[in-house]
Amino acid sequence: MTQDRFTGVGLGLRRPHLEQVACMDHHGVPFWETCPENVVGDGGRQHRLACAILDRDPVLTHGLTISVGGFDAWDEDYLRDLGDFLIRTGTPWHSEHLCFTSVDANCLHELLPLPFTREAVRHTIKRARDLQSRLPVPLLLENITYYAELGAAEMDEADFITAVLEGAEVGWLLDVNNVYVNALNFGFDPKEWLARMPLDRVVQLHIAGHKKFGGLTVDTHGAEVIDPVIDLMQWTLARLGRPVPVLLERDNHIPDFDILLAERLRLQRAYDAALAAVEVRHD
Amino acid sequence: MTETRTLHLQRAMASLVLDADEAALEADPGRAARRHGLSGADQRAFREQGEAMLTYRELARMSLIEPLEEMFPVLKALLESEERWDPCVQAFLDARLIRSGHYRDIAPTFLGWLATTGWGQERWPFLLELAHAEILEVLVARFPEADPPEGLHAEPGPGDLVVLAPATQIVSYSHAVHSVTEDAPVPEVRPTHLIAFRNGDGEARLMELTPATAALLVQAQSRPLGDAATALTIPDLAPVLDLLNDLRRDGAIAGFQTPT
Numbered sequence: 001m002t003q004d005r006f007t008g009v010g011l012g013l014r015r016p017h018l019e020q021v022a023c024m025d026h027h028g029v030p031f032w033e034t035c036p037e038n039v040v041g042d043g044g045r046q047h048r049l050a051c052a053i054l055d056r057d058p059v060l061t062h063g064l065t066i067s068v069g070g071f072d073a074w075d076e077d078y079l080r081d082l083g084d085f086l087i088r089t090g091t092p093w094h095s096e097h098l099c100f101t102s103v104d105a106n107c108l109h110e111l112l113p114l115p116f117t118r119e120a121v122r123h124t125i126k127r128a129r130d131l132q133s134r135l136p137v138p139l140l141l142e143n144i145t146y147y148a149e150l151g152a153a154e155m156d157e158a159d160f161i162t163a164v165l166e167g168a169e170v171g172w173l174l175d176v177n178n179v180y181v182n183a184l185n186f187g188f189d190p191k192e193w194l195a196r197m198p199l200d201r202v203v204q205l206h207i208a209g210h211k212k213f214g215g216l217t218v219d220t221h222g223a224e225v226i227d228p229v230i231d232l233m234q235w236t237l238a239r240l241g242r243p244v245p246v247l248l249e250r251d252n253h254i255p256d257f258d259i260l261l262a263e264r265l266r267l268q269r270a271y272d273a274a275l276a277a278v279e280v281r282h283d
Numbered sequence: 284m285t286e287t288r289t290l291h292l293q294r295a296m297a298s299l300v301l302d303a304d305e306a307a308l309e310a311d312p313g314r315a316a317r318r319h320g321l322s323g324a325d326q327r328a329f330r331e332q333g334e335a336m337l338t339y340r341e342l343a344r345m346s347l348i349e350p351l352e353e354m355f356p357v358l359k360a361l362l363e364s365e366e367r368w369d370p371c372v373q374a375f376l377d378a379r380l381i382r383s384g385h386y387r388d389i390a391p392t393f394l395g396w397l398a399t400t401g402w403g404q405e406r407w408p409f410l411l412e413l414a415h416a417e418i419l420e421v422l423v424a425r426f427p428e429a430d431p432p433e434g435l436h437a438e439p440g441p442g443d444l445v446v447l448a449p450a451t452q453i454v455s456y457s458h459a460v461h462s463v464t465e466d467a468p469v470p471e472v473r474p475t476h477l478i479a480f481r482n483g484d485g486e487a488r489l490m491e492l493t494p495a496t497a498a499l500l501v502q503a504q505s506r507p508l509g510d511a512a513t514a515l516t517i518p519d520l521a522p523v524l525d526l527l528n529d530l531r532r533d534g535a536i537a538g539f540q541t542p543t
Contacts, residue, residue, distance in 0.1 A: 043428040043450065047486030065384030071290050078384065104380045109386060110343035112296055120289045148335035151292045151316070152324035170306050197525075216338055253479040 004032055005058055006092065006204075006245040009267045013059075014250070017257045018049040029264065031058040033247045034089070037065055040081045059089040060247065062173075062202065063096040066105055068131060068141065069114040069124045083136050093203060095140040095173040096131070098164060100123070111148035116153040116160040121167065128168035128240035140203050141165060142173035145181045145210075145219035157182065158196050165201050172198070175206035176232045177219060177249075184217045190232055199240055207233050207267065208249040215240055222252030224263060233267075236272035241278050288321070295319040295329070299336055300343040301376050312336045347381065347389060348372055354390035355417050358410070361468035367403065374402060387425060390418055409458040409470055416460040416477075419452065423479040424487035426450035435538025439527045441509030441520055445500060451480040451535045453492070453500050461489070473519040480535035488533065499523065507542060 010031040013021070032053065039050055063082075066074075081122060086094050099111040114120045132139040145160050153164075164173050174197075178188075183190040207230070209223030225248070233246060248264055255263075299308060299315040313330035329336055351372060352359055362368035373376060375396050381389055394414050396402070403410045429449040439445070447453075454477050458470040461477060476497035479489050492500070495515055502511040508527075512520050530536045 031432070041427050042387065043485075044424040044481060044487070047428065048485050050332060064386075067384075069289075070293065073390045075384070100293055102384070103293045104379070105382050105383050106297060106301075107345050107384050108297060108300055109346040109381070109389070110339070112293070112302070112339065112343070115292050117289065119287060123287070123289055140389075147338050148332035149328060150296060151288070151321065152328045189464055212333075213338075216335060218338070218342070 006060065006163040007083065007243040008245045009207075009248055009264050009271050010060065011260060011264055012062075012249055012251065013050060013053060014254055015046050015050075016254050016258070018046055018053065020257050022049045022052055028266060029057070031060055031245060032059045033062050033189040033249075035064050036061055036085050036094075037063065038083050040078070040085050054089050059091055060245065061086055061089060061091045061094045062142075062247075063094065064111075065109065066096050066131070067099045067101040067107075068096050068098060068127055069120065070102050070127075071123075072102050072105050074131070074134065079134050080114045082135070084133065086137050091137060091201060093138045093171065094135055094202065095141050095142055097144050098161060099144045100199060111144045113144065113148070113150050114160070115150045116157060117151070118153050118154055121160060121163045124164050125167035126252065128164065130172055133167070133169060138171060138172040138203075139168075140173040141168070142175055142206065143177070143178050145178040147216055147218075157186075158193055162196075162198055163208055170201075171203035172197075172201040173204045173206060174202045174236065175208070176236055177206065177225070177229050180229050180232055181210050181217050181219050191235055193238070194232075194236060197250060199236075202236075202240055202244060204244055205236065205246040206249055207246055225267065230267065230270050234270055235276040237271065238278055241282075243275050288325075291319045291321055292316075292325065295321060295325075296339065299329075300340050301379070303373050303377065305340075308340065309333075309337060309487055344376075346386075347376065350389040351375075351393055354421060355393070355414055357417055357463050357465050357468045358414050360465040361407065361410075361413070362403070364468075367472065371402060374400075386524055392420065394418055409456075409460060412456040413457055413460045413463065413468070413470065415454070416456065416463075418478050419454065419477070419488040420489055423450050423452055423481060424485075426481070432537050432540075435540055437531065437538060439508060439531075439539045441512075442507045442541065443503075444505070444507065444542055445503040445527065446537045446540050447500075447504065448480060448534055448537045451478065453478050455497060461491070478530070480530075480533065482534045488535075496523075496526065509535050 008030040010033055011029050013032040013034045034054060098113050100114060101108055121153045179190045207225055208221045209225050210217055211223055248267055289373055295315045298318060313326040316329040321495040322539040359368050362371055378396055380392050380396055397411050397414050432446050435446055456475045459473045459475050460470045463470045476492040476494055477489055478492055482488050495517060498515055499511050
């Protein structure tokens with residue numbers, strides 16, 4: 001599923017950087033990730049700049065509020081616009097979160113955890129398959145950070161994710177920071193957790209920063225990526241043995257673009273080193 | 284829709300996030316599960332993970348309330364001065380109106396709720412105008428891109444209709460709500476007419492209009508310019524045509540149309 005032009009470490013396209021990025025012919029970012037909800041149906045200067053960049057550079061798309069595990073009917077108008085947008089950007093796939101975001105037509109604008117139950121697995125598989133049938137490109141699902149299990153669980157998170165990915169026959173957007181944060185909050189070894197997972201389904205990685213609030217670590221996307229998470233990314237790439245694209249997420253406390261470029265470069269070097277080690281192992 | 288345990292669990296989570304009774308939820312996070320008829324095991328899961336469940340309440344409410352705080356700073360300052368901001372936000376959340384998956388739609392939805400319910404407007408008659416003025420430039424700045432109307436010409440004549448650009452808004456307030464600040468959030472009573480539009484670079488611009496110009500711009504969209512000027516007892520059309528030319532060059536007016 002991975003296409004050759006999508007390798008290396010990309011960045012999320014964010015409004016504070018649009019003016020600067022639009023003027024740069026050689027920014028060195030191999031691809032951008034954009035949230036269609038923030039572009040579709042928008043207008044004005046920032047929108048025009050975003051579209052100019054998305055029309056110029058390689059793009060992956062990542063949805064926020066479609067509520068794959070929810071019960072609300074799809075917004076057919078939005079799905080039509082989304083499909084047009086995915087085709088326009090040329091994205092090879094579209095990712096959504098394995099969660100619910102709306103209930104009884106009320107959008108909560110938060111990635112909320114699905115119950116780890118057999119019923120929720122069946123429901124989410126059905127919804128993901130239905131959503132896939134309405135999209136012009138393959139659907140990926142991303143593992144989220146969760147802070148509590150919703151209701152009494154019948155299985156653990158790893159089994160839940162595996163059952164949904166395999167039942168829906170979709171690819172996996174593996175967020176290594178989410179695995180790390182969940183490991184901190186629930187007290188497990190992230191590498192042992194990953195070793196149990198269907199890594200053959202991984203198409204893309206996410207990486208980000210997080211922060212501790214009281215007894216809980218929260219996936220803030222508002223800080224630099226720490227070394228143990230970079231190590232987990234490298235471990236995962238080595239285990240995969242192939243160059244899937246990695247996306248650095250930064251949505252809060254967004255630094256100047258130059259600082260973000262420097263962080264991207266640091267991650268790119270780690271990425272290259274991990275893949276070089278894979279090649280040496282195979283030689 | 285089949286009523287399933289998964290759906291009831293999701294509804295319980297929505298209650299936990301949106302409901303008003305924070306103290307009761309803190310004392311017993313299981314009450315959200317109980318309200319939705321969930322089993323003892325599910326209620327226990329809510330209770331035993333109380334701190335984490337309340338973190339979800341905090342995170343989700345922050346997501347929903349932040350755009351209101353960012354878009355309506357003067358309204359917030361006004362209401363906070365009488366400890367009414369939090370009740371206002373809670374009343375809005377209670378209405379369960381946030382339907383759109385576009386984050387940018389939360390603030391306009393709040394404005395629509397203020398208009399529909401009249402919340403706070405007995406105490407502050409200018410409240411809706413204030414909220415509208417605070418968000419006006421953003422509404423114009425982010426108005427969805429649209430193809431320009433066709434069949435227009437650039438030079439206005441007395442027999443023409445005015446066709447505004449799709450993003451342009453002409454508004455009239457009873458109060459000078461465009462000149463308030465967080466430190467002085469109460470506007471003076473003064474009829475105020477504004478035109479908000481996007482310039483050629485796609486950036487929002489705001490300009491105060493005289494009452495006659497505002498009326499002309501509204502009327503001349505449906506009757507010829509010359510007729511509108513006569514009805515408004517504007518004696519000389521030449522300066523009006525100059526202004527209309529300027530507004531077209533600036534991007535507020537899409538062009539002029541000969542009535543069919």
